[in-house]
Every structure is written in structure tokens, then in C-alpha cells.
Amino acid sequence: MTGHFLSANLIPIVNSLILGLSIASIWLIAALGLAIIYGTIGVINMAHGEFIMLGAYTSYALQSSVGLPFLLCIPASFVIVGLIGLLLERGLIRYLYKRPLDTLLATWGVSLVLTQVVRLVFGSDPKYIAVPEMFQSNVQIGFVNLSVLRIFIFALTIALVAATVFLFYRTRFGMQVRAVMQNKEMAASFGINADRVYMVTFAIGAGLAGLAGSLFGVLAIVLPTMGTAYVVQAFLVVVVGGGTIIGSVVASGLTGELQSIFAYATSDTFARFILYLLIVVFLRFRPAGLFAPAKARR
Known part of the structure; x- marks a missing residue:
């Protein structure tokens, strides 16, 4: 009887922790592209939220006009927004x-221009991305009820992080990126084209933001201003993580779990207030974040 009572009391806590993982995965996807751009190039991209928004509208347009399945809209959003990011880097950022x-x-x-362009093309009324039927059900694991869509997003987040870590730490391109970060002039003496490294890195970061927007579009309504709601958390995750990929993973997990626990104990609004307050206090004593780069960028 006592064991059953304890189990019943633990159910809301376990559900809260699982919800925290779901929140963390969403924040991490939003922050991953930003962490790559900021951590590698050192650019604070204020248009990152609008790249997320463009990814959502890309999926909406492809789904509504071409009839492209949602699972194909995800990589398409990565490619299209990545190309937009490449054009922005070549036309403006590199100077x-x-x-x-x-x-x-x-x-x-640029973020203001992109918002207005989308508003002129698609209007200000909310759009909706159709959720595939396979993602509309729930899975019961013990006493925990999980959305298939949330499970898919969590699994995709793990895959994206693994692919990003492999790209930047296990490939020749990743070695070139790290060399340029440490000493651009020395890297150039070894034949590494820093200009090309910056271009590709910015395009990858923008593409990941577009992919994130494609996923967020099925979780909420699609609006020209939707990027603002995600970019704040993305910046917080990157700053707390120290601008590194691994740091962003840890920071998103901690902040997601803390918000979920605080929301369970109080309310969602008050939970955000407490979380932001804790982040400010943390950065006061550790301004470099959890995992600061070992050496300054040159």
C-alpha cells in the first residue's frame, strides 16, 4: 500500500522530468545552429530567430503548394534556409x-527585413503545418504517456547532435574549423581557406535553424514573429554553455529540466522568471559559461 502511494506521488515528478527532456530537446535544436555560428565564427546572429521562422514557412509552403510529405520538408528546410544563410554571409556578413x-x-x-518580407508574401494570419498521422498518437510506457511527435523530436535531436559533433571533431572540415578558430593566420599558412570555412559554417548554422523551424511549425502556429519566441532561449543556452556544442547540450538539459521542475512546483510564468534569475546569477560568477573555449579566437 505504501509502495503504491509512493509510486502515485512519483508519477507527476517523473512526467515533469520527461517534459523537461522534451523542452531541452526543443531548446537545443534552436540553439545548435546558433552555437555553431557563434562558437566558430564569433558572430552574434540576431537573425537566427528569423532563420527558424523561414524554416517553418518553407515547410508550410512545400506542404501546402507542392504536397511534399512532412518528413521530406525537414531536410528541404535545412537546404533552403542554409542557402539563404550562405547568400547572407557572402553578401553582407563576410565584410x-x-x-x-x-x-x-x-x-x-536583416531580421526585421525577413519578417516583413514573409509578412508581405504569406500575410500575418497564422499558418498550420499538418502533422503526419503517424505522429498523432501517444505511447504508454508504464505510467508515462508520451507523444510520438515528442519522441521523434527527441530522437532527431540526438541524431543532429551526434552528426554535428562528428562533423566538427572527426572530419577534415572540422579540423580546418578548429584551426581557423585558434589562429586564422597560422591556418592560412597551411593552405586552409578561412573564408570558405566561415561561409560553410554559417550556411550549416542557418540550415540547422531552418530545420528547427520545420519541427517547431508542427508544435505551434506559424507566424512571421515566431522566431522571437525561440531565439531568447537559444541565446541563453549558448551563453550558459560557453558557446560550445557540448556546452549547449549540457545547458539545454539543465535549463529544460529546471524550468519543468519549477513549473510543476509553481507556474510556467514564474518558472521562467526563476530560471532567468538563476542564469543571471550564474553568469555573474561564471561569465564564460559552463564550457568556455580553452583559447581566445584570433
């Missing part, structure tokens, strides 16, 4: 790499 304040202001201006 501002040594001017961080100008880069911040420029990308903020």
Missing part, C-alpha cells in the same frame, strides 16, 4: 567579421 557591433546591428536589420 563585417572584424566589426562585432556592426555585425550585430546588421543581422538585427
Whole structure:
């Protein structure tokens, strides 16, 4: 009887912890592209939220006009938004790499332009991405009821992190990226084209944001301003993680679980307040984040 009572009391806590993992996976997907751009190039991309929004609208347009299945819309969003990011880097960002304040202001201006362009093309009314039937059911594991869509997003997050870590730590391109980060001039003396490394890295980061938007589009309504709701958490995850990929993984897990636990004990709004307050206090004593780069970028 006592064991049954304890089990019943643990059910909400376990559900809260699982919800925290779901929140963490969403935040991590939103932050992954930002962590790559900021951690590798050192650019604070204020248009990252709008890249997420473009990914959602890309999936909506492909699904509604072409009839492309949602599972194919996900990689398509990565490619299309990645190409948009590549054009932005070639046309604007590459001229501002040594001017961080100008880069911040420029990308903020780009975010305003992208929002208005989407509003003119698609209108301001909310759009909806159809959820595939296979994702509309739930899975019962013990006393825990899990959405198939949430399970898919969590599994895709793990796959994306693994692929990103492999790309940047186990491939020749990743070695070139790390060399440019440590010493751009020395890397150039070994024949590494830093300009090309920056271009590809920015395109990958933008593509990951577009992929994130494709996933977020099935979780909520699609609006021209939707990116703002995700970019704040993405920046917090990257800053707390120290601008590294591994740091962002740990930071998203901690912040997601903390928000879920605080929301269970209080309310969602108050939970966000407590979480943001804790992050401010943490950064006061450790401004470099959890996993700061070993050496400064040159």
C-alpha cells in the first residue's frame, strides 16, 4: 500500500522530468545552429530567430503548394534556409567579421527585413503545418504517456547532435574549423581557406535553424514573429554553455529540466522568471559559461 502511494506521488515528478527532456530537446535544436555560428565564427546572429521562422514557412509552403510529405520538408528546410544563410554571409556578413557591433546591428536589420518580407508574401494570419498521422498518437510506457511527435523530436535531436559533433571533431572540415578558430593566420599558412570555412559554417548554422523551424511549425502556429519566441532561449543556452556544442547540450538539459521542475512546483510564468534569475546569477560568477573555449579566437 505504501509502495503504491509512493509510486502515485512519483508519477507527476517523473512526467515533469520527461517534459523537461522534451523542452531541452526543443531548446537545443534552436540553439545548435546558433552555437555553431557563434562558437566558430564569433558572430552574434540576431537573425537566427528569423532563420527558424523561414524554416517553418518553407515547410508550410512545400506542404501546402507542392504536397511534399512532412518528413521530406525537414531536410528541404535545412537546404533552403542554409542557402539563404550562405547568400547572407557572402553578401553582407563576410565584410563585417572584424566589426562585432556592426555585425550585430546588421543581422538585427536583416531580421526585421525577413519578417516583413514573409509578412508581405504569406500575410500575418497564422499558418498550420499538418502533422503526419503517424505522429498523432501517444505511447504508454508504464505510467508515462508520451507523444510520438515528442519522441521523434527527441530522437532527431540526438541524431543532429551526434552528426554535428562528428562533423566538427572527426572530419577534415572540422579540423580546418578548429584551426581557423585558434589562429586564422597560422591556418592560412597551411593552405586552409578561412573564408570558405566561415561561409560553410554559417550556411550549416542557418540550415540547422531552418530545420528547427520545420519541427517547431508542427508544435505551434506559424507566424512571421515566431522566431522571437525561440531565439531568447537559444541565446541563453549558448551563453550558459560557453558557446560550445557540448556546452549547449549540457545547458539545454539543465535549463529544460529546471524550468519543468519549477513549473510543476509553481507556474510556467514564474518558472521562467526563476530560471532567468538563476542564469543571471550564474553568469555573474561564471561569465564564460559552463564550457568556455580553452583559447581566445584570433
